[in-house]
Amino acid sequence: MVDTLVIGGGIAGLSLAARCVKHGSVVVLEAESAFGYHSSGRSVAHAHFGLGDDVIRALTALSMERLAEVPEDGSPPAGVVHPSLHIASADDLDALDELEAQHRRFATNFYRIGGIEAQDMVPVLTDWSVNEAVLDYAALKLDADVMLQGHIRAVRSGGGQMHCSSQVKAIVCSNGGWVVETTSESYRAARIVNAAGAWADVIADMAGVSQIKLEPRRRTVISFDGPSGQDISNWPFIKTVGEGFYMLPEGAGRLLASSMDATPCEPCDAAPEELDIATAAHRVEEGTTLEIRRIHHSWAGLRSFARDERPVVGFAPDAPGFFWFAGQGGFGLQTSPALADLGEHLLFGTPLPEEFAGFGLSPELLSPDRLRA
Ligand SMILES: Cc1cc2nc3c(=O)[nH]c(=O)nc-3n(C[C@H](O)[C@H](O)[C@H](O)COP(=O)(O)OP(=O)(O)OC[C@H]3O[C@@H](n4cnc5c(N)ncnc54)[C@H](O)[C@@H]3O)c2cc1C
Structure with a gap:
């Protein structure tokens, strides 16, 4: 037994x-x-306070320190510091205010910054996509x-x-x-x-x-080249506060992005659909000066939610x-x-x-x- x-x-x-x-x-x-x-x-494996309700943010806050801990046996930590940049257009400033209030409760090292400062960090962001932003320096890239x-x-x-x-x-x-x-x-x-x-x-x-x-919902991720000749490895995890996209650096010179799709589906070995791939690329091109010529790879996975x-x-x-x-x-x-x-x-x-x-x-x-x- x-x-x-x-x-x-x-x-x-x-x-x-x-x-x-x-x-x-x-x-x-x-x-x-x-x-x-x-x-x-x-997963794209990023730990941040830009999703869920108070319960999810509290569970995240309770986990952050341990995710960043270096284990006693010297093996690598689960997460390393990698900032999150939550961007808002002029129409989304109320949502950014709300997110900033949430960061005040749960995050440890964050700032409200202007669009120009955000564009200094990520030069491909457009004036339209980033009017203001919340920059969380304590977010983690997980492995x-x-x-x-x-x-x-x-x-x-x-x-x-x-x-x-x-x-x-x-x-x-x-x-x-x-x-x-x-x-x-x-x-x-x-x-x-x-x-x-x-x-x-x-x-x-x-x-x-x-x-x-439980409702499984499919999410799609694409990988494509960053702008040539630019070091993008220090770009933050970038996420729109409203409908839009998230994007983060992946290895040498590439970016990952998602339109944050959440399509209900049956439990399965999820695969990306053409329309979701195209939507992800379109949202990135809409919010940045990037032109996505080739998708190197894409994948989909299920995120499962209670009501x-x-x-x-x-x-x-x-x-x-x-x-x-x-x-x-x-x-x-x-x-x-x-x-x-x-x-x-x-x-x-x-x-x-x-x-x-x-x-x-x-x-x-x-x-x-x-x-x-
Ligand atoms: C695109 C994407 C991006 C994400 N980004 C993030 C992120 O940035 N940060 C974050 O924290 N989370 C993120 N997530 C969510 C995170 O990946 C999930 O919340 C988490 O992986 C769920 O873990 P799990 O163990 O419940 O599910 P799973 O990893 O799916 O494990 C369940 C396992 O159960 C097995 N199983 C099912 N039926 C049986 C059976 N009959 N017998 C034996 N085994 C069975 C399955 O084969 C499966 O391996 C993301 C998810 C996706 C899809």
């Missing part, structure tokens, strides 16, 4: 599994041949692979078992525990953690547990031993340390860091109970 069986080997499942190994035996089952194959490996590998090491060194190519096909509640079947193995577990990302409701169906009605767009963490009200760890939307990497704190607290009774209460965060705000009715 396994103490905790985690379904899903993305950032959610792995970060919580790394906590679970401190409290008993753990098995992680991942359907694909590699961990992080779906959303966690398709999803470093994060996943760190958790994998922690699970293994804690004695946990991890299996890729192990798709869960059936789940039965039996004798106060769970029997979980893959195509080749059967496991008995005292509790299951449902960290199956876009498939979390599929897992609930298998187990006969009420769905949380209030907050994560879902806690035992299912209708199924003892079935633990939800889902709905990480577009912020699953940047909130993962705080969400793992909460998961560990609810599963094993470890104390929550005091800062949770300081930000007005209580487990009820993320509980699956709130989604009943």
Whole structure:
């Protein structure tokens, strides 16, 4: 009998599994041949305060310091400082005021700057696209692979078992525990953690547990050349406060961008659609002086949301031993340390860091109970 069986080997499942190994035996089952194959490996991996509500920003603020920490074993940190520049046209200044107020609550090192100063940093921005901006110097560029590998090491060194190519096909509640079947193995577990990302409701169906009605939404990212002869490696992560785009440097001389599309779709191996690629390129050309001649590559991934767009963490009200760890939307990497704190607290009774209460965060705000009715 396994103490905790985690379904899903993305950032959610792995970060919580790394906590679970401190409290008993753990098995992680991942359907694909590699961990992080779906959303966690398709993120643009930037941690900032430009998305979500107060709960998401509080979870982000609670995570930032740990994401930037250099691990004791000398391995690279999950995140390195890389500023965020939130830009607003003259029509979007109210939204920028609101975002600045949010930064006052949650961020540690930010400034309101004028359009000219923003254009000094990123010369391709046009007068139209940036009237004013909020510059957050403490935002982080995350490394999803470093994060996943760190958790994998922690699970293994804690004695946990991890299996890729192990798709869960059936789940039965039996004798106060769970029997979980893959195509080749059967496991008995005292509790299951449902960290199956876009498939979390599929897992609930298998187990006969009420769905949380998660909505996966597709997002598309394109990669293209930056302006020739310019060093763009020090450009910030640039994001419009209203509808528009985000853009960030990628490796030598290239940029990544997205129109921040959020198209509802079924759980799947998401692929970019021509129209979404074209929209991303058009939005960048509209807001900058860049001309995108060639898209080097593009990809799409799913961001999955509960109806209030907050994560879902806690035992299912209708199924003892079935633990939800889902709905990480577009912020699953940047909130993962705080969400793992909460998961560990609810599963094993470890104390929550005091800062949770300081930000007005209580487990009820993320509980699956709130989604009943
Ligand atoms: C384009 C894009 C940009 C993003 N940018 C950011 C960003 O800048 N910052 C940020 O913090 N977040 C960002 N995100 C969001 C972030 O990537 C997600 O919130 C996070 O990866 C969700 O992690 P997860 O573990 O829940 O899901 P996943 O990584 O999808 O993991 C779930 C896993 O469950 C497995 N699974 C499903 N069904 C089964 C089954 N039956 N048996 C076994 N395994 C199963 C799947 O194969 C999958 O690997 C972005 C996402 C996208 C798509």
